[in-house]
Amino acid sequence: MKMQYFFPELNYLQRGAEHLYTINGCNTVFNSFRVTERNKGSRVISTASVKKEFLKKFISKPNSKLGLNFDTTLVMGVLNVTPDSFYDGEQSFSEKQFVEKGLNLLKAGCCILDVGGESTRPGAKEVASSIEIERVIGVIKKIKQSAPSAIISVDTRKAIVAEKALQAGASLVNDISAGSFDEKMFGVVAKYKAGMCLMHSQGLPENMQNKPHYENVLLDIYDYLKEKIAEAESTGISRKRIIIDPGIGFGKSFSHNMEIIKKASLFLGLGCPLMIGVSRKSFIGEIISERLPSARLSGSIAAMLKIVSNGVNIVRVHDVKETVDAMKVWNILK
Numbered sequence: 001m002k003m004q005y006f007f008p009e010l011n012y013l014q015r016g017a018e019h020l021y022t023i024n025g026c027n028t029v030f031n032s033f034r035v036t037e038r039n040k041g042s043r044v045i046s047t048a049s050v051k052k053e054f055l056k057k058f059i060s061k062p063n064s065k066l067g068l069n070f071d072t073t074l075v076m077g078v079l080n081v082t083p084d085s086f087y088d089g090e091q092s093f094s095e096k097q098f099v100e101k102g103l104n105l106l107k108a109g110c111c112i113l114d115v116g117g118e119s120t121r122p123g124a125k126e127v128a129s130s131i132e133i134e135r136v137i138g139v140i141k142k143i144k145q146s147a148p149s150a151i152i153s154v155d156t157r158k159a160i161v162a163e164k165a166l167q168a169g170a171s172l173v174n175d176i177s178a179g180s181f182d183e184k185m186f187g188v189v190a191k192y193k194a195g196m197c198l199m200h201s202q203g204l205p206e207n208m209q210n211k212p213h214y215e216n217v218l219l220d221i222y223d224y225l226k227e228k229i230a231e232a233e234s235t236g237i238s239r240k241r242i243i244i245d246p247g248i249g250f251g252k253s254f255s256h257n258m259e260i261i262k263k264a265s266l267f268l269g270l271g272c273p274l275m276i277g278v279s280r281k282s283f284i285g286e287i288i289s290e291r292l293p294s295a296r297l298s299g300s301i302a303a304m305l306k307i308v309s310n311g312v313n314i315v316r317v318h319d320v321k322e323t324v325d326a327m328k329v330w331n332i333l334k
Contacts, residue, residue, distance in 0.1 A: 005219055006033040008058055008265050011044050021059045023265050023311035027334040062273040062313055065240040066195045067151060068111060073308045075323050076316040077110030081135045082119045099142045106150055109324035115140055116155030120176050124205040132161045137168045144169030159184035166192040176201050178228040190236035197243040197275060198228045202251025212251040217259050218266055221246045225270055245275045257283045264310040277316030278303040301326045
């Protein structure tokens with residue numbers, strides 16, 4: 001049987017009295033799925049036509065062992081300990097200042113602090129593991145000393161960096177390559193019983209925006225993430241410790257990004273918490289004709305609220321306070 005893909009939709013089916021559900025408790029209502037197969041047309045089925053366990057993936061909070069409460073959408077705050085990140089790289093910051101910035105992001109309301117020592121912006125070159133380790137380990141240790149209950153993620157694609165960070169106090173690895181860059185990554189994550197975010201990317205940061213192509217961007221990403229979840233599980237990483245991310249801007253054109261944002265709820269069918277980062281990204285600049293990432297805050301908030309309405313469990317952002325404030329208002333009004 002061919003692989004089927006399920007998109008939650010609101011359709012006025014002829015049977016009447018169809019039960020209305022909300023995606024992960026947000027304000028997006030659906031009573032049916034549009035079922036798609038590759039190289040075939042789609043059809044609409046009632047939610048009553050699928051097994052209850054499958055339906056629960058779309059309407060219930062994730063079943064996770066990451067120590068996170070998914071009753072509402074969570075905020076991951078970005079702490080780039082780099083001189084060259086596309087938006088908030090700091091050439092003049094000392095380790096003490098990075099620690100202070102991280103603690104302020106936690107106070108502002110982020111539930112996960114994502115610490116990275118290698119820029120993965122389009123065109124960025126690979127950084128040596130030794131440099132990456134030097135940048136992030138002291139920062140992670142000192143933040144953990146000041147905030148012992150903080151959940152810290154290390155943003156890296158290198159197993160040795162992940163291991164040093166986990167030893168320093170991180171409990172989650174955010175790998176943009178989903179374990180593809182370093183074959184030892186899954187083993188390290190399993191060894192420390194850590195969480196792992198599997199992100200989809202096409203190519204490397206150096207070349208990922210060089211005419212990215214897909215047969216079907218949504219279905220291709222879904223299949224990739226499904227395979228990566230299985231690979232992670234086969235090495236001893238519990239599914240309950242896995243987060244998935246379709247990777248906005250990582251080997252994606254403007255139209256690819258739009259498809260993902262508008263139909264992000266498809267990925268809930270994989271049964272893992274769904275994270276998406278839209279903060280300050282270039283597609284926002286294209287929409288509002290703004291070249292500078294520093295001028296894309298309002299567009300970032302708007303895009304963030306759109307993905308939240310589609311059931312995203314975690315939003316990865318640079319502007320924690322503004323995001324948390326927007327979420328508070330949105331939650332009251334929804």
